[in-house]
Structures are given as C-alpha cells and as structure tokens.
Amino acid sequence: MNIPFSKPFVKKIHDDTAILPSQVSGKMKIYGYETETLMTVSATGALEMMGLLLDLKAGDEVILPSFTYAATANAFARTGAKLIFGDIDPDTMNLDPVSVEGAVTDRTKAIIPIHYGGVSADMDKLTKIGHANNIPILEDAAHCIGAKNGNRLLGTIGDMGCLSFHPTKNISCGQGGALFINREFWEEPAKECLHQGTDRMAFYRGDVSEYTWQRLGGAYTMNPYSLKALYETLDFIEAVTLERQKVWQNYYDGLKTLEDQGVLKLAKIPKYATFNAHIFYVLTPYRQALLNYLSEAGIQAYTHYEPLHLTKIGQKLSENRGRLSQTEKAASELLRLPIYSGMTEMEQAYVIEKIKHFFK
Ligand SMILES: *Cc1c(COP(=O)(O)O)cnc(C)c1O
DSSP: OOBOSOOOOOOOOOOOOOOOGGGSSSSOOBTTBOSEEEEESOHHHHHHHHHHHTTOOTTOEEEEESSSOHHHHHHHHTTTOEEEEEOBOTTTOSBOHHHHHHHOOTTEEEEOOBOGGGOOOOHHHHHHHHHHHTOOBEEEOTTOTTOEETTEETTSSSSEEEEEOOTTSSSOSSSOEEEEEOSGGGHHHHHHHHBTTBOHHHHHHTSSSSOOBOSOOOBOBOOHHHHHHHHHHHTTHHHHHHHHHHHHHHHHHHHHHHHHTTSOEEOOOOTTEEOOOOOOEEEOTTHHHHHHHHHHTTBOOBOOOOOGGGSHHHHHHEEESSOOHHHHHHHHHEEEOOOOTTOOHHHHHHHHHHHHHHTO
C-alpha cells in the first residue's frame, strides 16, 4: 500500500464570472467569521501586514514560539524587530504563557501565538498577559480554518489573526490567506496596507475622487481566480473537517494502548479547544527508526519544524529568555502521520497496524 502524507483539497472553478477588484477585500463573511476579513495573497502576506500596521522597527521586540514555520518569523524579523522565542507546552506544542510572561519587557510590541495543528493556544492566559502589559496579540491561525477556542473562531480572538489556504492546509485555493482585523481602529489602515498603502477602498466607495499613497503597504490582495476557487471550496469545509476528525479519532483510539504502555505520547486536547484535525502526531524517542519503518511500508510520515532558534539566521535575529527545552524535545520526537479528506478506513487501519507492529 502507498499512503501519501496529504492530498490537497482544491475544487475546480465552475463560476467564471469576473470578480471586481473592490470585492477582493472589505467585509467578507466566510464560514461564520464575523469580523473584518481581508482576503490576502497568503498567510505570510497577512502576517507581513500585521508587522506594517504595528509600525515595528529596530529596537522593538516580538514574542513568538521557536517551534513554528519560518513564515511567522520572517514577517516580523524583516521590520527590524528582534525575535524573542518562547517555549511550548509539551501537551499541545503551543506557546507556553509562563514562558511568555518571563520574556515580556517594555520593548515588547506583540505576542504571536500559533495554534499548532488547529488546536487553540491558551488564549485566556495569553490575552491576560497582553492586556496587563498593553501588548497586542497576533494569532498565526494558518492551520485553523473552522477551529475554535470556546465558541470563538481562531484568528478572531486576538487583536489581529490570519488563516492560510496553502495546499498543505485543510482546504486550499492554490495560494491564499485571510487577515482578520478584530479592532476597529485598524480596519481602514489595514485596507490601505492591502492595496499598496493607498486609499483605493475609499475610492471604490466614492469617498475620495482619486486614490493616493497613505502608508506602507504592498500587493497583498488575493488574486480573483484564487478567491473564486476558495469560495467554491468553502462549501466543503464542514465535510472535510468532519472526515479529518474521524481519521484523527481513529488514530487516537488505535494508538492509545501504545501511549498507555509508555512507548509513545499523543496530543492532549485542552477543554477549551474545538480543533479541526489539521495534524495528527505522535511523540517518540524512536522517531527516526519509526519513520524509516513506515517509509519502507509505503507510508509517508513527516517530522515538523526545526526550532528556529537553532538555525543560523534564527540565532542572528533572536534572543531566547530562558531555555527552550520543550521545543527541542518536541522537535526531535514529533512525527506527523498521513491525514487527509478521502483517506479510507483500510488505509487508516494499515497505518495503525504498522505502528503497532513497529513497537512490538
Ligand atoms: C502554512 C503556514 C504559514 C504560511 O502560510 P502561507 O499561506 O503559505 O503563507 C504561516 N504560519 C504557519 C504556522 C503555517 O503553517
């Protein structure tokens, strides 16, 4: 059997009527997301916009996990701000509030949690730290379409947040992202930033007779073809999420005995998190051997992030306040199993059986 790690969920465009440039941004309600939503070229683009809107500069600091994709770091490092890496909670792989608290200074300009695998970070505690120190929370919710903390969708809880529709995510439109502006005073600046820093949106509304350069921005709008594809793909989001959750639960139930025997560790989903099963992982000190064994059985399993603080560029641009021992442990033990919409029960059973056999 050959089991790929993932299969992108993209749909063909059926409706080829033109989308006007003015519709590419502005108030768009997708999948119950009620806040101001700007459709962006990518999650990376949305994160860069956050950095521009905060007007970050050299001497400023932002706190983020080291256990994340380079995109999270790039967007803020390019402003000149220093990256301060916090450690993660070993149950969820999410930014540990205790570590964040110890890293805050009067130079801290943003706290940037990611929600690993679509499982919410501890937003109550992070928000408390943010409020107490007057620091905005920016959610990298790239994994999180449809996932929640309590009854709030991830990406809409902090001051700003973003989603990704990259082919590796639960649903895709080739390339694209969304930026959520959850504070009213950033709404107009964000729209300007989206359109090369011009007041083009005000022009579309008829508020100004021509549009001019107002602030730093970029070509951050999602292209209209991707947007069409995305709107058609969004109709499938609930079905896709349900299918992935079934695979996730099946893996969990099938591998629980191994966790009880102490040979591997599984994720612990906090009570406040309604997750979208973006990632299923196991943690084991025998990761490399397990990966090789699965690979020989035709099963594509992947490790994940190399901690950013251990890379050369990461060291140049960052500082860690305290040891990042949980980050380093997770990075050396974490293995992601295949999970995708359309994965058959036979394929799932095969993966579980092979893992059990490995640990015999
Ligand atoms: C995928 C991903 C991104 C980047 O998403 P793009 O839409 O490809 O720019 C950013 N952060 C995290 C945590 C991601 O997994």
